[in-house]
Amino acid sequence: MKKPDYYELLEVQRDADADALKKSYRRLAMKYHPDKNPGNAAAEETFKQIATAYAVLSDPDSRSKYDHFGEDRGQAAVDPFSGMGGMGGVRLDPGHLRDVFGDTFEELFGTFFGRTNPHQGRDIKVRCEVTLELACAGGEALVSYQRPIRCKPCGGIGARAGTSPSACESCGGGGQLRVQMGFLSVVQTCPRCRGSGILIANPCSQCRGTGLSPEEVSRPVQVPAGIETGQTLVIKGEGELGRLSGRPGDLHVEFIVKEHTLFSRDGRDLTCALPISFPQAALGAQVEVPTLDGKARLKIPAGTRSGTVMRLKGKGVYDLRGMSRGDQLVTIQIDVPKTLTPRQRELLEEFERLNAGDSDGHAERKSFLERLRAFID
Ligand SMILES: [Zn+2]
Ligand SMILES: [Zn+2]
Structure with a gap:
């Protein structure tokens, strides 16, 4: 089946500038957002398509690839590892949406993209310099980064030894508040506990209540053959550890290919x-x-x-x-x-x-x- 044209999807001309793209995308994303179209699978599909189209066209590099080679190449810039097994899984990074919608992003899109347990660990971004030889043929490279782990003195809870956290009274411990904004029902992060659902009266002195302590880790990553500077590999679950029951974030490895003296x-x-x-x-x-x-x-x-x-x-x-x-x-x-x-x-x-x-x-x-x-x- 032929995939729809990204420019047509976003209802813009082929020469539309970044601003026009953003504007049109914002309008369409509001229109097709699943929260506004409950149970409407077609709207959800359209929403995903326009999100993908915007992800490709809002990045100048992937846009020019898309213009030259069509959907496969443009998409490859955003999601270069789709279809490659054993890479830890890759997904479309919704980070760019934050840029479009500002702070309302989390509330509007968080649940749709499978966030947002407030205890979930954050993603960690790390750069990996590789030689041209390695980038061309593929292989293994080592990355080092700071990965916060559970704070030992408080066991990751964030409360000083002998004390315990209490449930947040504002949200009843859920970490979220549902607010009616016109016809849109919006879930907001509880401002009091900042989404954690708990309040810590006596924070642990070691981690100041975050429950995390930094640790230096080194780990090998598989460099895919043919990788180019700026392409990112996402390794699920290797980011910051979650708190309490939260799942860990992901590790984003951005590759930088070094210059070669001959080639x-x-x-x-x-x-x-x-x-x-x-x-x-x-x-x-x-x-x-x-x-x-x-x-x-x-x-x-x-x-x-x-x-x-x-x-x-x-x-x-x-x-x-x-x-x-x-x-x-x-x-x-x-x-x-x-x-x-x-x-x-x-x-x-x-x-x-x-x-x-x-x-x-x-x-x-x-x-x-x-x-x-x-x-x-
Ligand atoms: Zn709260
Ligand atoms: Zn602690």
């Missing part, structure tokens, strides 16, 4: 420059080229010009789904020697003398000389 990346292709000598270019040669898999042989045909791009098939980057691999593009650069021995100079001067009488082998020079003559005449 640059162009999507799934790798590019590199290869200097060769003038005789190699003129006579042809077998040369060695570095690739991510080690050295490869490359045949330079006789008469190769500087700037020629040669393609090593299948020596590029794996795509995220691991199905295929790009190429390595080698740009030939003719290396002109800066110094010459007397013998080299002698040979080159002789070459040039022979060359002067014969322009047949130099189509480019011949055509230039003809045009020059026509210009002077």
Whole structure:
């Protein structure tokens, strides 16, 4: 089935700016929000679709990918690991919605996205620098970060030893208050207990009532082959621990691919420059080229010009789904020697003398000389 066009979904023109997108999305999200359409599965589906469309189009990078490649690539930027097993699961990050709706976000959307137990641990974001080799082939990298764990003195409850927390009187311990706003019934976080449902009269001196204490952890993460800078892997349950019965948050690993001294990346292709000598270019040669898999042989045909791009098939980057691999593009650069021995100079001067009488082998020079003559005449 063909997926609907994201611009049509959001009812905007293809050149709509960030503001127009946000405005239109805000209006549609209000219209199709499940709380306003109870039991209406179609509205819920539309709501999810516009949320996805906005997630893709509000990010300049994924928007340009979507514009070029359509839904699959645009989506990949937001949800690059969908369909890859054993990665700990990935979901659409509703974080951007907070940006659109401000503080009302939690109240409006929290329950829809499967939050919001106030005891739930927060997500932890961590950056992971990887080499180009690792980003291309995939593998394992180590990340270190602070992950708050349960405070030992108070057992994670947050109350000083010998005292215990009491249920919040404002919300009756539920942590939430339901408020009628016009036709919209809105669930708000209880301002008194800030959603925890409990009040701590004597906070634990170690954690100041948070119930958490910081701990440095290191853990390996699986780097998917083909990962690009800015793409994020979400590992469920590896974020901040929840309090009391709350479930833990998630760990968001954002990858940064380091620059390489030899190779640059162009999507799934790798590019590199290869200097060769003038005789190699003129006579042809077998040369060695570095690739991510080690050295490869490359045949330079006789008469190769500087700037020629040669393609090593299948020596590029794996795509995220691991199905295929790009190429390595080698740009030939003719290396002109800066110094010459007397013998080299002698040979080159002789070459040039022979060359002067014969322009047949130099189509480019011949055509230039003809045009020059026509210009002077
Ligand atoms: Zn309360
Ligand atoms: Zn404590």
